[in-house]
Amino acid sequence: MDNSLKKLQPLAISILVVAVLALIAYFIAPAVKPTTESFLETTPQAMGIRFLFLAIGGMIALLICYFTRDSELWDVTAQQVAFMGIGSIIYGVFAWLFNGVTFAIPAVSQVSLRPAIIFPIFFGYIFGPVVGFTTGAAGNIIGDLFVGTVSPHWSLANGLIGLIAGAAKLFSDRKQSVDIGTILTGAGGLIAVVFYLMYPATLIALPPDYKAAPITWLMGYSVLIGCALAIAVRFILPNRQRWVAAVLWGSVGNIVGLSLASLADIWVNKYPLADAMVGEFIPAAGANLIAVAILIPLLLFVYETSKEQSEES
Secondary structure (H helix, E strand, O other): OOHHHHOOHHHHHHHHHHHHHHHHHHHHHHHHOOHHHHOOOOOHHHHHHHHHHHHHHHHHHHHHHHHOOOOHHHOOOHHHHHHHHHHHHHHHHHHHHOOOOOOEEOEOOOEEOOHHHHHHHHHHHHHOHHHHHHHHHHHHHHHHHHOOOOOHHHHHHHHHHHHHHHHHHHOOOHHHHHHHHHHHHHHHHHHHHHHHHHOOOOEEEEOOOOEEEEOOHHHHOHHHHHHHHHHHHHHHOOOOHHHHHHHHHHHHHHHHHHHHHHHHHHHHOOOOHHHHHHHHHHHHHHHHHHHHHHHHHHHHHHHHHHHHHHHHO
Protein backbone atom coordinates (compact mmCIF):
# COMPACT_ATOMS: atom_id res chain seq x y z
CA MET A 1 0.00 0.00 0.00
CA ASP A 2 1.18 3.52 -0.80
CA ASN A 3 2.68 5.27 2.24
CA SER A 4 0.36 8.24 1.76
CA LEU A 5 -2.68 5.95 2.07
CA LYS A 6 -1.26 4.25 5.17
CA LYS A 7 -1.54 7.58 6.94
CA LEU A 8 -5.29 7.39 6.45
CA GLN A 9 -5.64 3.98 8.09
CA PRO A 10 -6.03 5.01 11.76
CA LEU A 11 -8.70 7.60 10.93
CA ALA A 12 -10.46 5.26 8.49
CA ILE A 13 -10.60 2.55 11.17
CA SER A 14 -11.95 5.07 13.66
CA ILE A 15 -14.72 6.13 11.23
CA LEU A 16 -15.62 2.47 10.64
CA VAL A 17 -15.76 1.81 14.40
CA VAL A 18 -18.04 4.83 14.87
CA ALA A 19 -20.36 3.57 12.10
CA VAL A 20 -20.53 0.11 13.71
CA LEU A 21 -21.23 1.64 17.14
CA ALA A 22 -24.03 3.75 15.65
CA LEU A 23 -25.54 0.68 14.01
CA ILE A 24 -25.40 -1.30 17.27
CA ALA A 25 -26.92 1.67 19.09
CA TYR A 26 -29.97 1.47 16.82
CA PHE A 27 -30.71 -2.00 18.22
CA ILE A 28 -30.11 -1.00 21.85
CA ALA A 29 -31.84 2.40 21.92
CA PRO A 30 -35.45 1.07 21.73
CA ALA A 31 -34.75 -1.02 24.85
CA VAL A 32 -33.58 2.10 26.70
CA LYS A 33 -36.61 4.15 25.71
CA PRO A 34 -39.56 3.07 23.52
CA THR A 35 -39.52 4.67 20.08
CA THR A 36 -42.99 6.08 20.78
CA GLU A 37 -41.34 8.27 23.41
CA SER A 38 -37.94 8.93 21.84
CA PHE A 39 -39.35 9.37 18.29
CA LEU A 40 -36.37 7.40 16.99
CA GLU A 41 -36.93 6.40 13.36
CA THR A 42 -35.70 2.87 12.69
CA THR A 43 -36.99 2.30 9.17
CA PRO A 44 -34.34 1.31 6.59
CA GLN A 45 -34.95 4.58 4.71
CA ALA A 46 -34.54 6.77 7.82
CA MET A 47 -31.42 4.93 8.93
CA GLY A 48 -29.99 4.85 5.41
CA ILE A 49 -30.00 8.61 4.86
CA ARG A 50 -28.44 9.23 8.28
CA PHE A 51 -25.64 6.79 7.59
CA LEU A 52 -25.21 8.33 4.15
CA PHE A 53 -24.41 11.67 5.74
CA LEU A 54 -22.17 9.93 8.28
CA ALA A 55 -20.25 8.55 5.30
CA ILE A 56 -20.07 11.99 3.66
CA GLY A 57 -18.73 13.48 6.88
CA GLY A 58 -16.24 10.64 7.14
CA MET A 59 -15.00 11.43 3.63
CA ILE A 60 -14.50 15.06 4.61
CA ALA A 61 -12.42 13.93 7.60
CA LEU A 62 -10.35 11.62 5.38
CA LEU A 63 -9.75 14.42 2.87
CA ILE A 64 -8.41 16.64 5.65
CA CYS A 65 -6.12 13.81 6.66
CA TYR A 66 -5.01 13.11 3.08
CA PHE A 67 -4.05 16.70 2.28
CA THR A 68 -2.06 16.99 5.51
CA ARG A 69 -0.75 13.40 5.50
CA ASP A 70 2.90 14.43 5.91
CA SER A 71 2.20 15.42 9.50
CA GLU A 72 3.00 12.97 12.31
CA LEU A 73 -0.24 14.04 14.01
CA TRP A 74 -2.10 11.34 12.10
CA ASP A 75 0.03 8.55 13.56
CA VAL A 76 -1.72 6.69 16.39
CA THR A 77 0.03 4.83 19.21
CA ALA A 78 -1.39 2.27 21.65
CA GLN A 79 -1.49 4.98 24.30
CA GLN A 80 -3.61 7.18 22.04
CA VAL A 81 -6.03 4.29 21.46
CA ALA A 82 -6.45 4.12 25.24
CA PHE A 83 -7.15 7.86 25.32
CA MET A 84 -9.81 7.37 22.64
CA GLY A 85 -11.68 5.01 24.96
CA ILE A 86 -11.21 7.23 28.01
CA GLY A 87 -12.25 10.37 26.14
CA SER A 88 -15.32 8.70 24.62
CA ILE A 89 -16.57 7.52 28.01
CA ILE A 90 -15.95 10.90 29.68
CA TYR A 91 -17.68 12.80 26.89
CA GLY A 92 -20.53 10.29 26.70
CA VAL A 93 -21.29 10.54 30.42
CA PHE A 94 -21.14 14.34 30.53
CA ALA A 95 -23.16 14.63 27.29
CA TRP A 96 -25.81 12.46 28.93
CA LEU A 97 -25.82 14.61 32.09
CA PHE A 98 -26.43 17.70 29.96
CA ASN A 99 -28.88 16.07 27.58
CA GLY A 100 -31.60 17.78 25.55
CA VAL A 101 -34.31 16.70 27.97
CA THR A 102 -32.82 18.15 31.16
CA PHE A 103 -30.93 21.15 29.74
CA ALA A 104 -32.92 22.02 26.62
CA ILE A 105 -32.17 25.09 24.51
CA PRO A 106 -34.91 26.73 22.41
CA ALA A 107 -34.52 25.33 18.91
CA VAL A 108 -36.31 23.57 16.06
CA SER A 109 -35.05 20.17 17.21
CA GLN A 110 -33.76 18.75 20.48
CA VAL A 111 -30.74 20.93 21.25
CA SER A 112 -29.06 20.88 24.64
CA LEU A 113 -26.75 23.07 26.66
CA ARG A 114 -23.53 21.10 26.19
CA PRO A 115 -20.48 22.37 28.08
CA ALA A 116 -19.15 18.81 27.68
CA ILE A 117 -18.17 19.77 24.11
CA ILE A 118 -14.85 20.85 25.61
CA PHE A 119 -13.79 17.21 25.96
CA PRO A 120 -13.50 16.33 22.23
CA ILE A 121 -11.66 19.63 21.76
CA PHE A 122 -9.32 18.94 24.68
CA PHE A 123 -8.56 15.35 23.64
CA GLY A 124 -8.11 16.39 20.00
CA TYR A 125 -5.77 19.26 20.79
CA ILE A 126 -3.67 17.41 23.39
CA PHE A 127 -3.59 13.87 21.99
CA GLY A 128 -4.16 14.37 18.27
CA PRO A 129 -6.99 14.75 15.72
CA VAL A 130 -7.81 11.03 15.48
CA VAL A 131 -8.24 10.86 19.26
CA GLY A 132 -10.40 13.99 19.14
CA PHE A 133 -12.52 12.57 16.33
CA THR A 134 -13.16 9.30 18.15
CA THR A 135 -13.86 11.05 21.45
CA GLY A 136 -16.43 13.32 19.84
CA ALA A 137 -18.18 10.78 17.62
CA ALA A 138 -18.18 7.72 19.89
CA GLY A 139 -18.85 9.83 22.97
CA ASN A 140 -21.88 11.41 21.35
CA ILE A 141 -23.26 7.97 20.48
CA ILE A 142 -22.84 6.91 24.13
CA GLY A 143 -24.48 10.08 25.42
CA ASP A 144 -27.42 9.75 23.03
CA LEU A 145 -27.84 6.07 23.85
CA PHE A 146 -28.35 6.88 27.54
CA VAL A 147 -31.55 8.73 26.56
CA GLY A 148 -32.65 6.15 24.01
CA THR A 149 -31.80 7.85 20.75
CA VAL A 150 -29.21 7.67 17.94
CA SER A 151 -28.09 10.34 15.48
CA PRO A 152 -25.24 9.12 13.24
CA HIS A 153 -24.71 12.36 11.33
CA TRP A 154 -24.70 14.50 14.48
CA SER A 155 -22.27 12.08 16.10
CA LEU A 156 -20.00 12.47 13.08
CA ALA A 157 -20.30 16.25 13.47
CA ASN A 158 -19.07 15.94 17.05
CA GLY A 159 -16.17 13.90 15.73
CA LEU A 160 -15.26 16.66 13.28
CA ILE A 161 -15.18 19.12 16.18
CA GLY A 162 -12.49 17.07 17.93
CA LEU A 163 -10.59 16.43 14.70
CA ILE A 164 -10.47 20.08 13.66
CA ALA A 165 -9.40 21.13 17.16
CA GLY A 166 -6.45 18.75 16.79
CA ALA A 167 -5.69 20.22 13.38
CA ALA A 168 -4.48 23.39 15.12
CA LYS A 169 -1.10 21.69 15.51
CA LEU A 170 -0.77 20.99 11.80
CA PHE A 171 0.87 24.41 11.51
CA SER A 172 4.57 24.52 12.36
CA ASP A 173 4.19 28.21 13.18
CA ARG A 174 1.84 28.67 16.15
CA LYS A 175 1.20 32.32 15.27
CA GLN A 176 0.03 31.25 11.83
CA SER A 177 -2.27 28.71 13.46
CA VAL A 178 -3.73 31.40 15.72
CA ASP A 179 -4.07 33.90 12.86
CA ILE A 180 -5.90 31.47 10.57
CA GLY A 181 -8.05 30.26 13.46
CA THR A 182 -8.99 33.86 14.21
CA ILE A 183 -9.98 34.55 10.60
CA LEU A 184 -12.06 31.38 10.28
CA THR A 185 -13.77 31.93 13.63
CA GLY A 186 -14.65 35.51 12.76
CA ALA A 187 -15.93 34.47 9.33
CA GLY A 188 -18.11 31.79 10.93
CA GLY A 189 -19.67 34.32 13.28
CA LEU A 190 -20.42 36.73 10.45
CA ILE A 191 -21.95 34.02 8.25
CA ALA A 192 -24.23 32.98 11.11
CA VAL A 193 -25.42 36.59 11.49
CA VAL A 194 -26.18 36.75 7.76
CA PHE A 195 -28.44 33.70 8.08
CA TYR A 196 -30.16 35.21 11.13
CA LEU A 197 -30.77 38.52 9.32
CA MET A 198 -32.13 36.61 6.33
CA TYR A 199 -34.60 34.64 8.48
CA PRO A 200 -35.22 36.65 11.69
CA ALA A 201 -38.75 35.32 12.13
CA THR A 202 -37.75 31.64 12.26
CA LEU A 203 -39.90 29.79 14.79
CA ILE A 204 -38.28 27.72 17.54
CA ALA A 205 -39.73 25.59 20.34
CA LEU A 206 -39.46 27.19 23.78
CA PRO A 207 -39.03 24.79 26.73
CA PRO A 208 -40.57 23.63 29.00
CA ASP A 209 -43.91 23.54 27.11
CA TYR A 210 -42.20 23.82 23.68
CA LYS A 211 -44.60 26.37 22.25
CA ALA A 212 -43.50 27.88 18.94
CA ALA A 213 -42.12 31.43 19.07
CA PRO A 214 -39.78 33.54 16.90
CA ILE A 215 -36.09 33.23 17.70
CA THR A 216 -34.90 36.02 20.00
CA TRP A 217 -32.28 38.51 18.86
CA LEU A 218 -29.93 37.36 21.61
CA MET A 219 -30.13 33.78 20.37
CA GLY A 220 -29.82 35.00 16.79
CA TYR A 221 -26.53 36.73 17.55
CA SER A 222 -25.25 33.99 19.90
CA VAL A 223 -22.82 32.50 17.38
CA LEU A 224 -21.29 35.91 16.75
CA ILE A 225 -21.05 36.50 20.50
CA GLY A 226 -19.38 33.13 20.99
CA CYS A 227 -16.92 33.80 18.16
CA ALA A 228 -16.14 37.25 19.59
CA LEU A 229 -15.41 35.70 22.98
CA ALA A 230 -13.14 33.09 21.37
CA ILE A 231 -11.19 35.79 19.52
CA ALA A 232 -11.06 37.90 22.69
CA VAL A 233 -9.19 35.07 24.45
CA ARG A 234 -6.28 35.85 22.10
CA PHE A 235 -5.94 39.32 23.62
CA ILE A 236 -6.86 38.37 27.18
CA LEU A 237 -4.21 35.61 27.29
CA PRO A 238 -1.43 36.86 24.98
CA ASN A 239 1.17 34.66 26.69
CA ARG A 240 -0.90 31.48 26.41
CA GLN A 241 -0.94 30.93 22.67
CA ARG A 242 -1.43 27.16 23.05
CA TRP A 243 -4.66 27.80 24.93
CA VAL A 244 -5.69 30.40 22.36
CA ALA A 245 -5.11 27.99 19.47
CA ALA A 246 -7.22 25.33 21.21
CA VAL A 247 -10.07 27.79 21.75
CA LEU A 248 -10.01 29.14 18.20
CA TRP A 249 -9.74 25.78 16.42
CA GLY A 250 -12.28 24.27 18.78
CA SER A 251 -14.57 27.09 17.70
CA VAL A 252 -13.84 26.42 14.02
CA GLY A 253 -14.63 22.76 14.62
CA ASN A 254 -18.00 23.63 16.14
CA ILE A 255 -18.88 25.93 13.26
CA VAL A 256 -17.91 23.40 10.58
CA GLY A 257 -19.24 20.27 12.27
CA LEU A 258 -22.56 21.63 13.46
CA SER A 259 -23.28 23.54 10.25
CA LEU A 260 -22.74 20.37 8.19
CA ALA A 261 -25.04 18.35 10.47
CA SER A 262 -27.68 21.09 10.35
CA LEU A 263 -27.51 21.27 6.55
CA ALA A 264 -27.82 17.47 6.42
CA ASP A 265 -31.14 17.81 8.28
CA ILE A 266 -32.55 19.55 5.21
CA TRP A 267 -32.64 16.04 3.73
CA VAL A 268 -32.79 13.94 6.89
CA ASN A 269 -35.63 15.80 8.62
CA LYS A 270 -36.96 17.76 5.63
CA TYR A 271 -36.16 21.10 7.28
CA PRO A 272 -36.20 24.28 5.19
CA LEU A 273 -32.90 26.19 5.10
CA ALA A 274 -34.16 28.72 7.67
CA ASP A 275 -34.99 26.01 10.22
CA ALA A 276 -31.72 24.17 9.64
CA MET A 277 -29.39 27.15 9.98
CA VAL A 278 -31.30 29.57 12.21
CA GLY A 279 -33.52 27.22 14.17
CA GLU A 280 -30.96 24.44 14.68
CA PHE A 281 -27.37 25.48 13.91
CA ILE A 282 -27.39 28.86 15.66
CA PRO A 283 -28.85 27.62 19.00
CA ALA A 284 -26.50 24.62 19.07
CA ALA A 285 -23.33 26.43 17.98
CA GLY A 286 -23.92 29.60 19.98
CA ALA A 287 -24.08 27.81 23.33
CA ASN A 288 -21.12 25.59 22.42
CA LEU A 289 -18.90 28.49 21.36
CA ILE A 290 -19.51 30.42 24.56
CA ALA A 291 -18.68 27.31 26.60
CA VAL A 292 -15.50 26.72 24.57
CA ALA A 293 -14.22 30.28 25.05
CA ILE A 294 -14.71 30.12 28.82
CA LEU A 295 -14.01 26.51 29.75
CA ILE A 296 -11.15 25.41 27.46
CA PRO A 297 -8.58 27.77 29.08
CA LEU A 298 -9.70 26.56 32.51
CA LEU A 299 -9.42 22.90 31.50
CA LEU A 300 -5.97 23.41 29.97
CA PHE A 301 -4.83 25.29 33.08
CA VAL A 302 -5.86 22.37 35.28
CA TYR A 303 -4.24 19.85 32.90
CA GLU A 304 -0.93 21.69 32.59
CA THR A 305 -0.74 22.42 36.31
CA SER A 306 -1.36 18.79 37.26
CA LYS A 307 1.12 17.64 34.60
CA GLU A 308 3.83 19.94 35.98
CA GLN A 309 3.19 18.77 39.51
CA SER A 310 3.38 15.10 38.52
CA GLU A 311 6.65 15.70 36.66
CA GLU A 312 8.16 17.46 39.69
CA SER A 313 7.21 14.60 41.98
